[in-house]
Amino acid sequence: MLSAVSRTRVLSLLGAIERTNQCCPSHGGGLKSDYAFEMACSTIRFGPGVIAELGHDLKNLNCSNIALFTDERIRKLKSFENVLRVLETKKIKYNIFDKIRVEPTDTSFKEAIHFACQGQYDGYVAVGGGSVMDTCKAANLFASSPDKESTDFLDYVNPPIGKGLPVRHALKPCIAVPTTAGTGSETTGVAIFDFEELHAKTGIAHRSMRPTLGLIDPNFVQSMPSRVAANSGFDVLCHAIESYTAIPYNQRTPRPTDPIERPTYQGSNPISDIWSIQALRSVAKYLKRSIENQHDDHEARTQMHLASTMAGIGFGNAGVHLCHGMSYGISGNVRSYHAKDYPKDHPIIPHGLSVVMTSPAVFEFTAHACPERHLEVASILATGGQSKSKFLNHPHKDAGKILADILRQFLHGVNVDDGLKALGYTTSDIPALVKATIPQKRVTKLAPLTHTEEDLARLFENSMKLY
Structure with missing residues (x-):
C-alpha cells in the first residue's frame, strides 16, 4: 500500500x-x-465619493433609460439615496429591481431576466454585493440577446449542467458598484447561482459579461x-x-x-x-x-x-x-x-x-x-x-x-x-x-x-x- x-x-x-x-511520432497528433494567456478586466475607478460620477459615465455611454439592480436592504440605505440623486440630476430614467436573493438561484435569475426583457433598457447598473452584481450581469446577457425569445436558460450555463455556448452578441453597458469587499464581481465575467434541482452551484462565465465599469467607492462598505x-x-x-x-x-x-x-x-x-x-x-x-x-x-x-x-x-x-x-x-x-x-x-x-x-x-x-x-x-x-x-x-x-x-x-x-x-x-x-x-x-x-x-x-x- x-x-x-x-x-x-x-x-x-x-x-x-x-x-x-x-x-x-507517426501521426504528430496529441x-x-x-x-x-489573456488579461481582461473591467475599467476600474476607485475613490471615496466616486459614485458622484455615475451620471456622467452613463451619459458618456449613451445610456438614458437603465435597469437599476439592488437588494431590499441596500435600497433602504442613505448611500442608495445618493445613487438615485445622481441619476435624477442627470435626468436618467431608471426602473429598480430589488428582488435579489442572497446566494441567487436559477429561479431568482430567471425572475431578473424576465424583468430585464420587459423593458427597453440601454444600460444596467448594479449597486450591491456579489449576488446583486451576478444577477444584473445574467439579466444583461439574456435581455441583450437578439434571440432572447428563443434562448434557453441553460444555453450559456457552464457544462455539464448547461450547454456552455459561447456568447456572440454584444451586451448593453453595465456599471457595477460593489457594496461588499469580497466577490470581485465588478471585475469578472462570471455569474454564480444555485441550481436548485441538483442542490449545487454553477454559473455562467464569459468575458463579454464583465461590467463596462466598476465604481469602487469605499463609502459603501463602511456600514x-x-x-x-x-x-x-x-x-x-x-x-x-x-x-x-x-x-x-x-x-x-x-x-x-x-x-x-x-x-x-x-x-x-x-x-x-x-x-x-x-x-x-x-x-x-x-x-x-x-x-x-x-x-x-x-x-x-x-x-x-x-x-x-x-x-x-x-x-x-x-x-x-x-x-x-x-x-x-x-x-x-x-x-x-x-x-x-x-x-x-x-x-x-x-x-x-x-x-x-x-x-x-x-x-x-x-x-x-x-x-x-x-x-x-x-x-x-x-x-x-x-x-x-x-x-x-x-x-x-x-x-x-x-x-x-x-x-x-x-x-x-x-x-x-x-x-x-x-x-x-x-x-x-x-x-x-x-x-x-x-x-x-x-x-x-x-x-x-x-x-x-x-x-x-x-x-x-x-x-x-x-x-
Missing part, C-alpha cells in the same frame, strides 16, 4: 504526464497545452455588518490563494483552436500573480481590523474594498480551484444554518464561509505540487503581509502543514465556525458533497494537483473540524 504522501506524489506525476504535450465583512473577506482570501496556486496557464489543456474558445479561467500567469499577492498582503494586514472595528476603522474597510477588486482581477483571469469547487455543495445543501447579519427568511451559508471552510485541508493537499508558492502564502499570512520569505527555507515536504496550521490560526482569530460540523454537516453527508463537486470541473481542473473522488471525500472529512 502506498502512503498518503507517496500516493499524492504519484497522482501529481500522473497529472504532469497528462498535461504534457504528447505526440505520436492534446496540446495552451501557449498564451457593512461585521460578519458580512468577515465572510466577504474570506472570499478575497481564497480568491488570492487559489489563483496564485492554480495550475500555470501553459500547462492547461486543451489549447483553443479559436481565441474565443479560450476559457475565462486560464491558470496562473505572471500578471495575475501580482494582483493575487498584493490582495493577499492586504487581507493579512486589514481583514481582522475590518471585522473587529466595525464603523471605526475606515482605513481597514477601504483597503479590503480595494483588495477585493485586486483579487478579482487576479482570479478573474487565472481562476480558482478546489476551495471554490468544493464550496458549491456546502452552500447548496444547507439545511438549517442561519449566518449572523444575513437575511433570516431562508437558511444560508454565505459563499465566503463555504469557501474558506475547506482551505486548511485543501492547501495542505495541493502544497505537494508547488510548495514554494504555498510557503510564500504562509509567510505573508504569518507576518501580516510584511514578508514572502519567512518560511522559504523550510523543507518543501512541510509546506502543506505549515500553511494549514497558519490558516487555522488566522481563521480562529476571526471567529470562524469550527468546521463543517458547525454548519450542520456530518460524515454521512460527504458522498453528497463530493457529488456536488464533480460538475465543477471548470474550476477544479485548475488545481495544481490531480485529484480523485476519494481525495475529495478525504478533504471534506478533514474539514469537519478546523481546530
